[in-house]
Amino acid sequence: MPPDAMDLDPPSPPSAPDAEPCNPCVHLLPYARDTNEPIAHFLQRLPPAQAALTAPAHLLPPWYWIANPHRSAYPAHPKDVPSFTREGAALLQAFRQNMASLGRGDYAVKEQLRECLQREIGEAAKRRGVTAGKWMLFPQVSEVNEVWRTVCEGVDANRLGTGAKVSTSGKEGDPARLICVYTRDFTDVEDVKRVLYALVQMGLVRADMPRGIMYKCDAYTYLDIYGNNEYGLRASVYSSKEMLGER
Known part of the structure; x- marks a missing residue:
């Protein structure tokens, strides 16, 4: 599986919507939020800014994860x-x-x-069913814990998409960390916009950001379509500057 593709298969539907919290990230424990784990405990247990202090980078998992506990947030069909x-x-x-x-x-x-x-x-x-995609945030390491906290609270409250992940280390010489905020269907433009607008309301994205943030789909990752690809496709399907400019 490509390293940045989020392996969150839709959970089986319950007898009543959202009757019990779900956690497609449970197979990623202990580096994901456990089912019913309080957000505060999860953030204290796995603070991303401090990850590099706990172990050498090559011994760390590449990501910490959180899944949306609301079953209704996920697509209806499993991916093939x-x-x-x-x-x-x-x-x-x-x-x-x-x-x-x-x-x-x-x-x-x-x-x-x-x-x-x-x-x-x-x-x-x-x-x-290969429709997952993600908005990408790049906070500085000095800000990543606070940004990650805001994202986790948004995921838990069903304000964002299916889940999120944060990198445990940055590229050499780059103090930024990557946070991916996932949506369930990159072809559902209205839902992609909804998550972007929520990030704006949370204070994580601004319309006047010089470069904005970009959105990529996992489908392109599975097909090895990245920047400067031979097909001339934009690796980033959407940009916040374009979407917020439409408002």
Whole structure:
């Protein structure tokens, strides 16, 4: 599984909505919030800013996790990653062949093919339940505990998406930590916006941020589509500056 893909399969539906808290992250214990664990206890047990002080980086898990305890927050259908990756690989191969058949010009046709590829990947992801995506925050290590606390409280209160994770260490020479806030369906633009607006209301995102924050989908991760990819696809599906500019 790609390292940044969130393995949160939809829980089995209960007899009554949200009758009991669910925890798809339970298999990630002890580096995730346990079922019914108070937020304050979880944050005290695993403070991300102090992670590097507890063990060398190579002995730490890459992430600390929290899952939304509300079953209604999750998609209704389980994901089928093998089928999606097969379909996605076929779409990418067809795109490469179609592009190779065109000349140096044909820019309009090439852009149409690219838009078609993006749409078809989204349709395949939807069909196979591979719809998770995440907004990415990069707080400085001096701020990460407080930002993570706010995110965890939002996840627990069902104000955000299906869950979140925080990196336990930054890249060498980079004091920032990565926090991913997941939504259940990157093709559901209104839900993606809803989570972004909640982050704004929590004071974690501002419309006037110079670069804003970006949103990536796990479907692209499974297909190894990153920045500067050969298909000309934007690795980040959405940006906060674009979405907040629409308001």
